[in-house]
Amino acid sequence: MKLNRFYILFSVLYLLYLIFWWNALPNPLFEVSYSTLLLDRKEEIMGVKVAQDEQFRFPGTNVLPDKYKEALFAFEDKRFWQHKGVDWFALARAMYRNIKAGRVVSGGSTISMQVIRLARKNPPRTYREKFWEIFLTLRLEQSYSKEQILQLYAAHAPFGKNIVGLQAAALKYFDRDPGQLSWAEAAFLAVLPNAPALNNVRLLKEKRNRLLKELYRLGKIEEEDYRLALEEPMPENVYYPENIAPHLLARADITRKGEVCHSYIDSYLQKAVSEIVRRHNRMLGGNHIYNAAVLVAHIPSGEVRAYIGNTPAWGNSRGNEVDIIPAVRSSGSILKPALYALMQHNGYILPKTLIPDVPSRFGGYAPSNFNRTFQGVVPADKALSMSLNIPFVRLLKEYNYNRFYRELKGLGIHSLNRPADDYGLSLILGGGETSLWDLCNMYGGMVSVLRHYNEADGQYYEGEYDRLKLWKEKKVSSQSGDLFVQTPCTPDRAPLSAASIWLTLKALREVERPELESGWKNFASRLDLAWKTGTSFGYRDAWAIGVNADWVIGVWVGNSDGEGRPGLVGVRAAAPILFEVAGLLPVEGHLYKPAEEMQEVVVCRKSGYRASMICEEKDTLEVCGAGTRTTICPYHRFVSLDATEKWQVNSDCEPVYKIQVKPWFVLTPVQEWYYTRTHSDYRKLPPYRPDCEPDRGDVMEMIYPQKGMRVFVPRDFGGRRSAVVFELAHRNSSAEVYWHIDDRYVGDTRYIHQIEVDIPEGKHVLTVVDDEGNTLRQVFQVVGE
Missing domain, CATH: 3.40.710.10 (DD-peptidase/beta-lactamase superfamily)
Structure with a gap:
């Protein structure tokens, strides 16, 4: 019975031990925030944003450079690959030295032990803490490989100031990737975590050189490399990498916070486009236009190669921090x-x-x-x-x-x-x-x-x-x-x-x-x-979009706060940037006509509609397949003329056998009135012969006001009401037109049918009658404020 109790007690204690053993190690081991790192398409750094705790700390890399590892082993843990987390010989030696000195002069910690200490945020150095550290280190070695432990150390070791981890240190001290470090640089970074607050450059250099000497003694460095490494200068300043895509970095920091963000951006193109935007921004600033954005993407792959979210701030910010590219605008x-x-x-x-x-x-x-x-x-x-x-x-x-x-x-x-x-x-x-x-x-x-x-x-x-x-x-x-x-x-x-x-x-x-400018068309x-x-209403947004077989370029110019400015139009403000950016891009592809999808259609040359039987001039065009179902030309109609073809006639005034029926391209009176200003070849319909009764339904048409329109009557600076100008289109330019408002005669016009009328607010009826008796009546309403 006692033996059974013993086994039960032993089993419970062993189970508790196992639970403690497997749960003693924190999971995850490091609960820290990381910097957001933005890389271009060649894996070069374009920008860095500090972590939430204001530290430059990057997620660990899967591959550590050999130079750094050899320097680290020689300085911190020579038997790293042999021990199981604790180097008992080094630990005993350190205890002996500390007891002999009466103070802590040596730690004896392995790299694995330092990982545990970093994960526990450097608690006070006591014997009790050391024993607990040893236990956790043994547990660490059970859960992680040696290579993983090295990566944990390299990612979380302090390197002075607010720099944490090898990647951040290589960037901030030497402006390069860890894989590009020289022996001197690798040695410097190996000794730096041992005294990250040390500001004495001379003592740091002595430590670095002693490590280089040790590496040479161990045969890790050739003699010539060793002597050259001793001559390398120490880093004098912390490097602050240029942020060439600040708005993209801010976007990454929201959507991919704490990650290494591998983008498709071409750094060279990004800088060149940024310079174009900066230069145009200086010119546009004279008109109080302060913001611009450009997006460039490679169409075959869909990759965004340049991302200029806004112009850089000059002095006081004018909304320059706003990323315009995803922003919604008119x-x-x-x-x-x-x-x-x-x-x-x-x-x-x-x-x-x-x-x-x-x-x-x-x-x-x-x-x-x-x-x-x-x-x-x-x-x-x-x-x-x-x-x-x-x-x-x-x-x-x-x-x-x-x-x-x-x-x-x-x-x-x-x-x-x-x-x-x-x-x-x-x-x-x-x-x-x-x-x-x-x-x-x-x-x-x-x-x-x-x-x-x-x-x-x-x-x-x-x-x-x-x-x-x-x-x-x-x-x-x-x-x-x-x-x-x-x-x-x-x-x-x-x-x-x-x-x-x-x-x-x-x-x-x-x-x-x-x-x-005509030169732009040739350039395009x-x-x-x-x-x-x-261009949006109120001159608030100017756009320009350009595409060819390889690229799409989008440009926006305006003010982030929505303030409109005269002259802020797409063709003047945005198009110059578009064409300058387009000039940077190689043109390799070509777009080809999708011949199999296109069908030939006979169209009326004058109207562009599918040709009817009476269209005089025709062309054959290639159009979409659906284009074969479009409407037949509505602009051509038959016109009855006399033998001279100078007059329109009908059967009431001309024998049918003498009437000449001809196809004619006919616009409505208003369309004709505007069209003839730029098309001198337009043939107006001949007038009706005086002895013929005309078709009165298509002789004149109001330009202003249109049917049912509310006419606004403004006031001048003195508060006096302005007059309203009415305008009419008549097929016969020499016709005389008589104007009436509410049965009150207000005047007549010839050639140019415009008349200025002082009219009160309210609903009115406009009646116009020409000298042939054609009448047009229209209702409109006048409003003041």
């Missing part, structure tokens, strides 16, 4: 190419389809073109290259803004977080929000689709508009060696066809802007650059 007209491509893809328009460009009102929304001029009608591709607003609002109205809103998200624009009705038709002119990151994903994704179509025999892939990546992850094999595997998809699941993208990029290569052509600018 899009301006930078989304127009997406609508153009979608309407091509879905068979709404052809590249040369005429779009009305006249003063327009859509309910309570009255957009205008940036330059306040109108074309009357304009081909769709030219409306895109000139970035005209009214044609694109009309296109969006036809396409449906709810549909466009949904499909933008499929094109990588993830920042639209309000219901589509909140944006309405203004979505195409900056009513929606977007970011530089999303825009580069969208534009770069378009090029990627086209590249893959040509490289993979017409194959489409998912995820094309979400390919940009900052951080190196585990790769998989691919033909080019630098692509992630993508999932193939059928063409009907692709947001845009290769053909629609090709036609869109083709239009963007022909950018025509009055503000643009040499780089095979398709590009687009945008």
Whole structure:
């Protein structure tokens, strides 16, 4: 019975011992924070952020340089590979020396024991603490390999000031990776943890040289290397590495805090783009424009090669710490190419389809073109290259803004977080929000689709508009060696066809802007650059995006706080940066037309629509397959003329057998009024012969005010009400027009049909009658404040 009790007691005690043994060692061994380290694509350091405890401490490396290990063994623990954590001979010798000296003069600690001491944050040196340290060291050797213990020591040893660990020390003292250390540098770092607070450079040098001598005696260093090492100077200052990507480092410190972040950034390109931004920022600062951002990505791989989140602060910060690249800003007209491509893809328009460009009102929304001029009608591709607003609002109205809103998200624009009705038709002119990151994903994704179509025999892939990546992850094999595997998809699941993208990029290569210097167009052509600018309402955001077969470049310029400035427009503020950055990039690839997806269509040369039977001049164009379903030309109609073809007639005034029926290109009166200003070759309809009763339904049209419009009457500085100017378009420029408001005659006009009227607030009826009796009546409302 007593024996059973003994066994039970022994078993319980042994079990408790085992539990204690396996739980005595902390897990994890080191509960510390680490610095965030940002590396470029060549593994060079671009920036460092201190850990939460203000220490420069990096996560340990799996490989320690041989020079450092040999120096460490020679200085700290010669029998490291032989003992089991405790060097009993060295420990006994140290105790003897300490007793003899009456104070602690030697520690006898092994590297393993020092790891335990570092993990326990250097408790007071007492005999009790030493015994506990020995026990934990023996336990450490049971759980970790010798190589792992070395790595733990190298990662957590103090190296003076706020520098912890070999990697941080090699960077801060010598500005290099540990693997590049010389023998003298390795010896210096081996002795430094022994006295990290030692400020006497002479004593540190003596310690280093004694260690070098020992390494030479042990045969670790050749004689010539030994003598050269003795001559190497000691580090005089702590090195502070240049932070060339501060906003990317801040982003890494949020998403990957305490990690070594391996990026795809090209340091050379990053510095060059930063200098371009810095130089333009100085010039823009004269107009109180203080911020800019640039993103450059390699399209075939999706790798971000330059990340300029904002301009550097000059003196007082003006929002320079804000990372603009992921920030949501008003899009301006930078989304127009997406609508153009979608309407091509879905068979709404052809590249040369005429779009009305006249003063327009859509309910309570009255957009205008940036330059306040109108074309009357304009081909769709030219409306895109000139970035005209009214044609694109009309296109969006036809396409449906709810549909466009949904499909933008499929094109990588993830920042639209309000219901589509909140944006309405203004979505195409900056009513929606977007970011530089999303825009580069969208534009770069378009090029990627086209590249893959040509490289993979017409194959489409998912995820094309979400390919940009900052951080190196585990790769998989691919033909080019630098692509992630993508999932193939059928063409009907692709947001845009290769053909629609090709036609869109083709239009963007022909950018025509009055503000643009002609030399830029030649420069863009040499780089095979398709590009687009945008400006938000109130001159708050200036955008410029450019793509070719290899690169996507995104530029934003403005003020972080949203302050608008005159002259802050895409083509003036952002485009110069775009072109200068593009000049740094090698152009190797080329985009090819997706011929298999394109079909030939006969179009009316004047209208750009599919040609009808009566179109006089025709062209053959290659368009998207869906383009074969677009509308037949609505602008050509038959006109009845007399034998001289100078007068319009009808059967009431001319025998039918004498009537000449001719096809004619006809615009509405307002379209015609603007169109003829820039198109002298436009043939107006001949007037009706005096003895013929004209068709009165298509003779004149109001330019201002439009039907149902609310007319605002401002007041001058003296508080007096200003007059309202009414304007009319008439097919017969020499016609005389009589103006009436509320049955009150207010005047007549000829040639130029504009009249200035002083009119009170309220609802009114405008009636105009020409000298042939044609009448137009329109209701409008005048408001004051």
